[in-house]
Amino acid sequence: MTCAQLLLRLLRDTYGVDTVFGIPGVHTVALYRGLENGGVRHVTPRHEQGAGFMADGYARATGKPGVCLIITGPGMTNIATAMGQALADSIPMLVISSLNRRDTLGRGQGRLHELPSQQQLMAGVSRFSHTLLDPAALPEVLARAFAVFESQRPGPVHIEIPIDLFDAPVTSAELPPPARLFRPAPDPEGLALAAAWLREAQRPLVLLGGGCVEAPAAARTLVERLDAPTVTTINAKGVLGRDHPLDLGANAALPAVRELARHADVILAVGTELGETDYDVVFDDGFELHGRLIRIDLEAQQLVRNQQVSLGLVGDAGRSLALLAEFFPEALSRAGRERTAATLAALGLAADLAFAPFVPFYAVLREALPEAILVGDSTAPVYAGNHLVSQPEPRRYFNASTGYGTLGYGLPAALGAQLGQPTLPVVALVGDGGVMFTLSELATAVEERLPVVIVLWHNQGYEEIRRYMDAHGVARCGVDIQAPDFQTVAAGFGCLATRVGNPAELARALAVRPNGGPLLIEVDASAWLEATES
Template identity: 45%
Template structure:
């Protein structure tokens, strides 16, 4: 690679590491990154805002299983991307953000350069697992080695590389690759101990988190051998669809907590046991986890909860190892009954309004099976996070838990569609959240992506308004006027239709519009929140 710039070398080395798509908005501080991009074979997708670039990278990574990559400019480009990086950190999503930065000699001096920050690298370090600067022409190779090691070992998340303007244009100098000790194999002694405990347990419950979403067949096999109901957090929905042992309901619900507390052994697979899944209502109460066996890639995570046994390792490897270590003798056959009773009780618990929302989701699933459903904080997504059995592993994800960033749904759906061009993608987003990132739909138009944007229009922030009223606060600031979505869709040049907030009406609209090529929009007319008068 002699005779090329650092910017060109960086792009080429990303391609060597399997990167096939980047999301970015070029600027004067990233021109050198783009010098080598056209000839690299890497697809470039242009969002309308750097926040969109980060969320697209997030959606791409969740579906592809590979790091999503964003190119952003110095200063505002990076600060606009910090929110997606924080969302990725919360949900363990592998993301690489490459930014420019001002010339090396100017950094930290406050000279008033364009896009200058006091300490851009330090700012990125507040959310990135690793944030490094290519400080000289020999630094690129070891930095790429380190950041990709972070992306593929331990708990994934966002990483950041910044390239000063003077270094980006300088001639690349190759340096030896760094070597890292391989991740230790899963301890067979711990597998044997866990299998013994599971075999002796009478009422096991499995808690499956996002770390288990790529091991569906193995999880089903293990659950059947254990006769154990499987509770899925939001990021694990779609696992074991329709199975008699599935419990596709929030562990924050009393019915699910009761199931967990009745267990004499809890097997937690790739879940951080965080409050947005396990204490959604902020009561401060967690279900008691008897005989907890916790499996996670992150060693820090395994120290945060008291457990009978912890196993550090990839769930994809631990699950089949546990299955093979079990004695495989028939267990008590009440697991399906326990799961069924929990599903019934959870369904009743969520109440009529949320049940209606879930019925709409069920109708969407029937009208568009095996679809990727990407969401934002809005009524149907809240309802589905409480109770919804999706039919595709990894096919239900949203930003209504964890970091909880509004504006996520539209760009994340675009990234998801690029990761799996054969899949139909449905983005469910409220009229309020849509206004955070509505222009990103034009990126879907540019790329001719099969994404249907379902706008749930209740004329405001209904859930926030209800929350304010519930605690005796006057409802204010919760009714931003929505745009004319029909006119908006027309300006985007995409098909548009409307539907009432009823299951069959939404399903009919979806069948009608989803048969068309490219992106489309459905506006679902829902009731506006009316505060109670004193």
């Protein structure tokens, strides 16, 4: 057995990997020997950035690591952006790449795909980057990667293998079984103190982040027993279920929720960075907490970032939520539902001029595809959806407006989500500017016969940046870009496409979506805004 064959067997048989994303190159051909009938599905994107975004979407939709096979040099610099997004949002991703021969490393000979230090470059967008120098060490290195995914704060891991090791022989021994790894539980004394503070609180507030997506039942139980208004961040949408009476949604940057937060006497924050893109999207540092802050996170350093903490506990979100709930066998009564309803009423989202045009947009999507996974780029419908959308379960709403904030994410990430959850409808929410970064992945959607609905908001350029330029007195430059005829482009790829301008037309388009391939629905933004304002 060769090192390359051992890698495939470990991924498939030890770690249950069923799908990999990659573009074959001369440096990775050896990795593909046996892959065509090896029980692992290989998906070929049209760009390595697309491969990374597909792996990201697959991981978010399934909870399993997305796996990529990437060539040396340009393949790695191409995927770095996707790894940066996954790192910012704690998404498990395994990137396995080739590397030039060991005897050429660091010599600057101008070899094909040569980088001065590929490992050093990728270390900045990964939990760790490892250069394999001994094939016998491969099981241990992969075990380390999956330990990151399963028992600590996840993120991308990069393993590079010199091309002269792919065909190196390894001892043909039985594959090691995967280790059973458990995440840490919070300190009992600290947990008891947290429970005491929460019991004494008159105006409690709970903040749930993406770290809670694996424990929706525990999250619901605790917030209901605490009777506490709860902010669920963008990556935590659906943790409490759809339209839960204690759910304030991802509205921490809006005035009414900020007012509630300022007056909270005890705040419990679980699995959340308390970062800018969830709590301060207006960028004024206005999310203020004056009460006692209890934080629970897998990463110790995260406990003291962004806000002044009063009590910090290192622990798994799900286990922590369940253990805390045991301190409250009966639900407390502190007018939590009434406070939540009053705050949502004060927000008035449906009447807000920034969000109102998208209320019918999401009403149509919810009526037509109530169980859909919504995957977004940075575009106007997504910015509004972050505030408006409520989902029935976690892992059904995610986008690139959080954390790293890259463009081009929506389309390929939606394809990854569809591959991971083939029985659920998937909708990609993209704009005419951002989709151009990865529009070539339409070819992948057609080739793989993925029934993804691509809703393309066409507003003639980079609207968000136009507004920023106008607000700051900067003459518009580089934002009024020319778009292609998306109907013609889609037809060229073999993708069914249509154009709509109002909610009724969107509903009709969704009613005839195909089962064996993608559908692109281009929304004329000007027509939509005119139709929904009247």
